[in-house]
Amino acid sequence: MLRRINYFSKLKSDLKNFNSLSFKDEKLELLKSKKKNIKKEYYNNIAKLTNKPCKLSLFYSIFSKDNEEINNLKNSYKVEKANIQNDLDEYKKSFEYHKQRNLKFRSIKDLLRGFNSFFFAFLIVALLVWIIVYIFATGSGKLTLDKIFGNYKTETYSLKTENNFALSDNLDFSDLDLSSPNVSKKWGVEFKLLSVNDKSYVAISKVSENSPFNYLVNINNDEAFDRGFEGLYISSMSVMDSNNYLNIIVGQTTVENFITELDKGVEIVDSTFLGEGGGFRGSLLNTLALIGLSLVFAFPLGVGAAIYLGVYAKETKVTSIIRSLIDMISGVPSIIFGLAGALIFIPVASLIPGTNGGNLLSGALTMTMILLPTIVKTVEESIKVIPKSLTQASLALGASKTETVFKVVLPNSLPGILTSLLLSIGRIIGESAALVFAMGTTIAEYANMNGSNATLAVHIWVILGGDHPAYDNACAIAIIIIIIVLILTLLIKLIAFKMNKFKVR
Amino acid sequence: MNNENNKDEVVFDVKNVNLFYDNGAKQALKDINMKIYKNKVTAFIGPSGCGKSTLLRCFDRMNELVDNSYRDGIITYNGEDIKDINSIYLRTRVGMVFQQPNPFPMSIKDNIFYGPRCQGVKDKKILNEILDESLKGAALYDEVKDILNKSALGLSGGQQQRLCIARTLAMSPDVILMDEPTSALDPIATLKIEELINELKKKYTIIIVTHNMQQAARISDYTAFFMLGELVEFNKTEEFFSHPQDKRSEDYITGRFG
Ligand SMILES: Nc1ncnc2c1ncn2[C@@H]1O[C@H](COP(=O)(O)OP(=O)(O)OP(=O)(O)O)[C@@H](O)[C@H]1O
Ligand SMILES: [Mg+2]
Numbered sequence: 001m002l003r004r005i006n007y008f009s010k011l012k013s014d015l016k017n018f019n020s021l022s023f024k025d026e027k028l029e030l031l032k033s034k035k036k037n038i039k040k041e042y043y044n045n046i047a048k049l050t051n052k053p054c055k056l057s058l059f060y061s062i063f064s065k066d067n068e069e070i071n072n073l074k075n076s077y078k079v080e081k082a083n084i085q086n087d088l089d090e091y092k093k094s095f096e097y098h099k100q101r102n103l104k105f106r107s108i109k110d111l112l113r114g115f116n117s118f119f120f121a122f123l124i125v126a127l128l129v130w131i132i133v134y135i136f137a138t139g140s141g142k143l144t145l146d147k148i149f150g151n152y153k154t155e156t157y158s159l160k161t162e163n164n165f166a167l168s169d170n171l172d173f174s175d176l177d178l179s180s181p182n183v184s185k186k187w188g189v190e191f192k193l194l195s196v197n198d199k200s201y202v203a204i205s206k207v208s209e210n211s212p213f214n215y216l217v218n219i220n221n222d223e224a225f226d227r228g229f230e231g232l233y234i235s236s237m238s239v240m241d242s243n244n245y246l247n248i249i250v251g252q253t254t255v256e257n258f259i260t261e262l263d264k265g266v267e268i269v270d271s272t273f274l275g276e277g278g279g280f281r282g283s284l285l286n287t288l289a290l291i292g293l294s295l296v297f298a299f300p301l302g303v304g305a306a307i308y309l310g311v312y313a314k315e316t317k318v319t320s321i322i323r324s325l326i327d328m329i330s331g332v333p334s335i336i337f338g339l340a341g342a343l344i345f346i347p348v349a350s351l352i353p354g355t356n357g358g359n360l361l362s363g364a365l366t367m368t369m370i371l372l373p374t375i376v377k378t379v380e381e382s383i384k385v386i387p388k389s390l391t392q393a394s395l396a397l398g399a400s401k402t403e404t405v406f407k408v409v410l411p412n413s414l415p416g417i418l419t420s421l422l423l424s425i426g427r428i429i430g431e432s433a434a435l436v437f438a439m440g441t442t443i444a445e446y447a448n449m450n451g452s453n454a455t456l457a458v459h460i461w462v463i464l465g466g467d468h469p470a471y472d473n474a475c476a477i478a479i480i481i482i483i484i485v486l487i488l489t490l491l492i493k494l495i496a497f498k499m500n501k502f503k504v505r
Numbered sequence: 506m507n508n509e510n511n512k513d514e515v516v517f518d519v520k521n522v523n524l525f526y527d528n529g530a531k532q533a534l535k536d537i538n539m540k541i542y543k544n545k546v547t548a549f550i551g552p553s554g555c556g557k558s559t560l561l562r563c564f565d566r567m568n569e570l571v572d573n574s575y576r577d578g579i580i581t582y583n584g585e586d587i588k589d590i591n592s593i594y595l596r597t598r599v600g601m602v603f604q605q606p607n608p609f610p611m612s613i614k615d616n617i618f619y620g621p622r623c624q625g626v627k628d629k630k631i632l633n634e635i636l637d638e639s640l641k642g643a644a645l646y647d648e649v650k651d652i653l654n655k656s657a658l659g660l661s662g663g664q665q666q667r668l669c670i671a672r673t674l675a676m677s678p679d680v681i682l683m684d685e686p687t688s689a690l691d692p693i694a695t696l697k698i699e700e701l702i703n704e705l706k707k708k709y710t711i712i713i714v715t716h717n718m719q720q721a722a723r724i725s726d727y728t729a730f731f732m733l734g735e736l737v738e739f740n741k742t743e744e745f746f747s748h749p750q751d752k753r754s755e756d757y758i759t760g761r762f763g
Contacts, residue, residue, distance in 0.1 A: 314572055389607035393669070396567060397620035398597035398676060407619070408609065 034084060132482065139475025146231060147476060150279025152443045155232065157273040159216040159225055167266045173208040182255050186263045189213050191255045194233045196276050201233035201251045202258045219270055234258075235272040239265030278470075280477055283459040285447035286360065287484075290439070290455055291428050293364035294371060298424060301368070302375025303417065309376065310383035311391075311405055330373035334434040341366030341438030352449060360449050363439030367428055374427070375420045382416020383409055414499055418492050425488055429481055432457040456481055513542035516680060516710050517564060522578030524559055526571070533559045535734040537578070541680070541727075546702060546711045548721035548742065551731035552757070557714045560731075561682050564712065565599040566592045597624065600673035604685040606665035608657035608672070613649050616657045616668055620676045635675050643671035644701050663694025670701065681705065683713040687720070699724050718758065722746050730754050 173188035183190045188211030194203035207213045207229065216225050234251035241247060241264050249261045313319045341362055349355065349362035386409060394404040410417075432455075440452025441462050447453070454462060460477050463470045517540065524534035533556045541547050541564075549557040562568035563580060566587060580587050587595055597620070608616050617636050626632060636653070640646040645667045649660070657668055666686060673681055683702075687695040702711060702724050715721050721728055721742065728745040730738045730753075738745060738754045749755040 387607065389603055389605055390609060392567065392570075393603065393607045393609065393672075394619070395570065396565060396596055396601040396603075397623065397672065398593050399620070399623040400593055403623050407623075412610065 135475045135478045135482070138472055139477075139479045142472045142476040143479055146276070147279050147473075148284065148480065149281045150231065151275060151277055151445055152279055152282055153445065154277035155273075155275030157225065157227070157232070157275075158219040159268070159271050159273060160219045161212055161268045162215050162217055163222065165212065165215075165267055167212060171208075171210045171212075173210060176206060176208050182259075184259045184262055187211060187213060191258060193255060196233060196274075199252060201235070202253060202255055203233040203251075204229040216268070216271075229273065232273040232275050235274050237262070237271040238269045240267040240269050241265050278473060280456065280459060280480065282444040282446055283454050283456045283477070284480065286444060286453045287429060287455040287457075289360055289447040290363055290367065290435075291425055293360060294367035294428050295421070295424060297364055297368040298371040298375060299421070302372050302420065303379050305372070305376045306379035306383060307405060307409070310380040311401075311409060326373045326376055329369075330377065334370055334431060335437075337366055337370050338434030338437035340369070341434060345438060355450055357451050358438050358440045359451050360439065360447070360453055363435050363453070363455075366434055366438035367431065370431065370434060371424045371427060374423050378420035378423065379413060379416050382413040382419075386412045411499075415496055418496050422489060422492050426485055429455070429484060430457055431455075432461045436461065513545060515540045516543050516583060517541035518579075518581045518584075519560075519563075520579045520581075522560070522563065522576060522580060524556070524563065524568070524574065524576040526574045528573045529575070533734050534563075534576075537736050539729060539736055539739050541710060541712060543710050544706060544708070545726040546706050546713060546724055547727040547729065548725035549712065549714045549729050549731060550716070550718060550721050550757075551737075553716075555731040556734045557731055558684050561601075561684055561712060561714055564680065564682055565596050565601055567596075567601065597676050598678055599680045599682060600676055600678035602666070602669050602673055602681065602683045602686050605689055606662055606669055608660070608665050608668050610656065610658055612654045613657045613660070613668060614653045616672050617675045620672065624676075639671040639674040642674045642705070643667045644697065644704070645671055661694070663690050663697060666690060666694070666698060667701065670698075670705075674705075678709065680710040680712065683711065685714050685716060688716065695720075718746075730757060732757075 167186070171188060173183075173185065176183050176188060176190055178185055180190065182192060182205075188208035189204055190206040191202050192205040193200045195201075204213070213229075217223060218225060236251055237249045239247050239249060239262060246269065247261060247265060249258060251258070309319060309322065342358065345362040345365040346358045348365065349359050350357070352359070352361065390408050390412065391404050394408045395401070399407065435455055435458050439455070439458070441454050441458055442452035443454045443459055443462060444452075456477050460474045464474050519537050519539045519541075522534055522537040523532065525532050537560060549561065551557055559568060563576060564582075564587075568574060568576065569592070582590060582595065582599070609619060611619070614636060617639055618632055621632060621635055626635075637646065640649065645664060648664060649668075652659075657665065660668060666689075670681075670686075687698050690698065699720065702713065705711060706726075713721075713725065725742045728738075728740065728742045729736055730745070730751075732753055738749065738751045740750070745754065746758060749758055
């Protein structure tokens, strides 16, 4: 009897507690669960009262034995149930009201939030577009194929006609358009205007097969000139006429004037041909070489370390220390790596015979140090998200751990591997601070291992330094860099898409 | 507990097995003794966390991959201590099907070929033979025969689970371990798998963990009931469900807990 009273007072206090609950969904949940539990509790209580286990079969026998008591209990249970049902209905009503009232506020809030995120996204995109448009506008004027594949150094050639030269009158120049005003009918050369740094110079566009210009020699050592006149312009030319008067013609004139003056002469005593220079070919090739060499070192090391950390290593103090070290290293500014590279790797790189100072190798080793943390982290993360069930399935099918790594883990972490590849290439192309020390700032004409070499980014750094920063040339290089990155990104996305075809449904 | 005059052939004999996790801080199996009989379905039942999966994983030594765990006692496979059997070889004899369907993100074909290829089978003819046989064995052949080169992830959950069974059959194992293979499936897919198990037991020995007692009663020949890491009762399924010997088994069957 006492127990029963306890039971009801407990129910009542529960109800009180319930009413004092804050207005939230938990109230609804509680009500629902209570409604379920009340029946269970009721059975259990009978079981307690009769000191017998409450099996369903047993229950009926007890039921008949203790009819009156149980009927009372049943009635009060009904009352409680009705009360709770009442509460529940009331709650639901007021909840509906709250729901509808809330709707307005929420839609306003959502609008604000939506606007916020849209606005910032727009701002960022606008900023990026502005930068890119600016770079393209400034640099595209300078970006010609000659620039991309041209020499950096200004070329100078001093040429004259061969010794004992005598100009003959009846040479056959029929391979030129002799009616054109741009052709010297005496020398068999077609000229054109070439604009260099906003000034225009006379330059040679075509030389006839029989022209004496084919036999010009170097003024200093009488060696034949076989470079060809492509990309060269005439700075000045000293011509001897038939009366042995010397006439100096400057190249900065019109083609007609130049030809008139030239045709008076019978021998070229001295001439200065200049090549424009300022091309990026060397830096471009060096950048590509550095990308290749750095990836050859960094990639196997990085992916290997990631596999070790992600698959083989047990979680111990040592591995957690390694991980935090990797995190730390990726935050170190690259100029410090440049310093370390200069101190450690330049001596190593100098072991190659015929080199001294920083070169492609020391640059690549330094870049490897910079790239490793990113590669390890990105690849390890993508290994970690591979469902364990896949590796377990592989092992359960009798594959060894190595087979599992190569057949399940690596293919499935391909997105991460490709991402790290992309990040690495971007980092190599963009790195300048470290390479200034570790690889050098000499702008070369071709990729080489011999010594100091600039990459495209260092090239920008070099031409922006000094008294006359060449912003337009720098922007032209920036365009090349952007285009390389774009092409690589698309390429890697394409590969990822191709290899991912079993993942997409 | 065991029928001593049982004439069935013993595949696995488990003797005094204790298993500890977390460097011994947690004992998951307590002195387990039981026998698994050839070409029979043995069902493991019991409340959640009682060690069913743990014991199941002992049979193909997959539990050794769990860090900081160790086991004592002896488990023999056809009379030989499994510790003396190369684990990779053991896993080709004892296949495993997991709770969640876990096909590889490859084509259906490559899923089946995965195991045989790891064993060095390269001959196209043999591989295709294996493909047909295992897909038919898993009652999946008709459904996928035209899409063998499509991604396995494009199949329904039930088909994926049968593919996982087919993948296991491709190893031509001796024993198949199944850890709640139907718990992620709808009733129709479940029924298909149950029918399949009834077929498979003609050729394979099957151990299946299940939470569904009707399922255990429907498909198994022997039933083992676990509680808190102990093997409470192990008996022929009809015996177990009609005359439970232990009070705890009776309570569990009648739904008092769990
Ligand atoms: N890797 C692990 N590390 C530590 N403890 C574990 C590990 N795996 C399982 N356990 C513990 O061992 C006990 C038995 O686990 P097990 O997975 O075998 O239970 P189960 O009977 O399969 O349960 P369920 O029916 O929920 O699958 C559990 O108490 C669990 O907490
Ligand atoms: Mg389990």
